[in-house]
Amino acid sequence: MTTHTEAFLGELRSQGREFADLVRTTSLDLDRAPTRAAELLLHGPLPWRQLMGLPADFADDPLRIAGRPVLLDRCVEQVVVFEELARGDAAAVLALPGPSMSGQVVAELADADQRERYYRRLAQSPTWTFFGMTEPAHGSDPAGMATVLRPRDDGTGLVLDGTKRFVGNGARAGLGVVFARRNAGPLGVTAVLVDTDRPGFTATPLETSGLRGLQLSQLDLSAVPVTERDVLGLGRRATRQGMWAATRTFNRFRPVVACFALGVAQAAYDYVLAHRRRLRADESWTMERFAERLIGVRALVLEAARSADRDPGDGTLASAAKIRATRLAEELTLAAVDRFGPGARWDHPLLDKWVRDARAFEFMEGTGNIQRLGVAQGYLHGRLSDDRAA
Ligand SMILES: Cc1cc2nc3c(=O)[nH]c(=O)nc-3n(C[C@H](O)[C@H](O)[C@H](O)COP(=O)(O)OP(=O)(O)OC[C@H]3O[C@@H](n4cnc5c(N)ncnc54)[C@H](O)[C@@H]3O)c2cc1C
Missing domain, CATH: 2.40.110.10 (Butyryl-CoA Dehydrogenase, subunit A, domain 2)
Structure with a gap:
């Protein structure tokens, strides 16, 4: 299996960031009218075909980095691109056509x-x-x-x-x-x-x-x-049928859910910095702590994705990443609302949306309690060293 270099992942991230603005333009309209998904997402400039993650023999026009095709079939590729896209709008990315989780079962x-x-x-x-x-x-x-x-x-x-x-x-x-x-x-x-x-x-x-x-x-x-x-x-x-494939799919998709939560958290963070240029000292301190957590959770999500690519049978780090990213998204979106005072969720519809979206990640792919059980089991089976446990 090829290992992606940091430079390659950096280029992939930049590519994802370019798409994020395109996704953001659909955000509030799609939230108001989910039935408009096809109209909003497929007829604009977003290269949605390149983001589907089709296998090589079906992908006519894959994403390319330095001329090299990127099929987005590796978890590590997905968490880098989709985190950036989720900074634009997580719901819109999840609402794109394509294989998504069922594709993993088919694979x-x-x-x-x-x-x-x-x-x-x-x-x-x-x-x-x-x-x-x-x-x-x-x-x-x-x-x-x-x-x-x-x-x-x-x-x-x-x-x-x-x-x-x-x-x-x-x-x-x-x-x-x-x-x-x-x-x-x-x-x-x-x-x-x-x-x-x-x-x-x-x-x-x-x-x-x-x-x-x-x-x-x-x-x-x-x-x-x-x-x-x-x-x-x-x-x-029987041991290689439905639940076996479902478990491997969950293990591969949990880092992706975590990256979506991380993207929403980063979007809320960026919004505060862009719209509250002068923060009080205590507010600055809070935002600096969030900045550190964003970096730490990003590293954990990437590591969880690498682990899922190596062995989709082991979901320990995937669960840890999902717990951390979801918690960060919930806390950061609520803290962002606090920065804008009473009426913030009314006056800042994107912040209101991100608070609601962040909560959904808690349930998607299993709640925090289920993930904690997964981390505990992984720990007991020796899949985590002490210093990496969530
Ligand atoms: C945005 C979103 C997208 C989704 N997409 C899909 C999809 O495409 N396909 C699909 O099939 N499902 C999907 N789901 C459903 C999702 O997978 C489930 O809601 C999730 O797994 C939680 O399961 P549950 O609703 O049965 O809750 P439960 O597992 O019943 O949990 C209810 C409560 O009990 C707690 N709990 C449960 N078991 C334990 C335990 N053993 N120990 C301690 N506490 C426990 C939980 O933490 C939670 O607080 C989606 C959900 C969301 C929010």
Whole structure:
């Protein structure tokens, strides 16, 4: 595996920073009207195709740094570019079409036909995808998953039954991955590739406060017909199927969630410095502490991304990075609001938006408590040295 040099990552960061201003122009409009995502994001100057992260055989026009293609398929590339883009607007980046989390499951489990079906569609036209794990009654705990993959009543083929909730881009997606139980226990959970135009598939946007552009949705699956050709990882042993791929996907995506939170924190920090040129001594002291934390968390996120690229089976640093970045985003956005006095959230709509967005990262990809359990387990398994534990 190639290791990116600091110079290369620096150039990648500069490239991301150039896009951030383009993303910012859509920020408040997308927050007010998430249904306008296609109009706002696809028809402007943002090179969204280059940001999708398609594999080499499907990426016609990848991002290039010093003439070298960057596919954004490595976690370390993603955290550098997406942090900068999130300084523009995290919700807008998450609302772009492309593989996102479901692509990781496809990369882990799909056979050649499934891979062609999935990536060809994404390469040909703007297509949003979804990752359907969380459920209304059982959250994202696989042990309680109630969505089932079962034989059709007439014995011909299979159907999916169940409800998924808080699914990003669900209502605008063309296809995605549904996790469903085929047998008892966590190992009985299977990943299924589903086109959203199948009969019995309904997606309804949910009213949310943070990251509204992502359009979290509820998916209702009522005897949605599928075949064995839609089942990902078919024929693999149970320990290498649905939950295995989901865990590796979470481990790879948590540093990315952390980088989004970091981008929002940095945006709030920059906003204070740009709009409050004269800070009191105590305010300056507070902002200096935040500046130090931004640097420290950025280093942790980068290290977590490197770890995820090396071994997606180990999510210890990914959890640590997500805890730290989320906490920083929440504290910094609230502190930024304080710098502008009463009515700040009314007078400064971007600050108001960032406070709401920062809170969403706490829940996305598992809450802080779940991440702390992950760090503790990693520590007990000797995956962290004492001085790196969160
Ligand atoms: C912006 C956003 C995007 C999302 N995108 C997706 C998506 O695309 N697809 C998808 O499937 N889901 C998605 N989700 C859902 C998300 O993954 C879940 O909300 C998250 O994992 C939390 O799970 P939960 O809602 O079941 O909460 P729970 O896990 O039920 O947690 C509820 C509370 O109990 C606490 N808790 C739970 N277990 C423990 C424990 N063992 N010890 C101590 N405390 C505990 C938690 O910390 C929390 O405070 C998204 C959520 C958000 C906010």
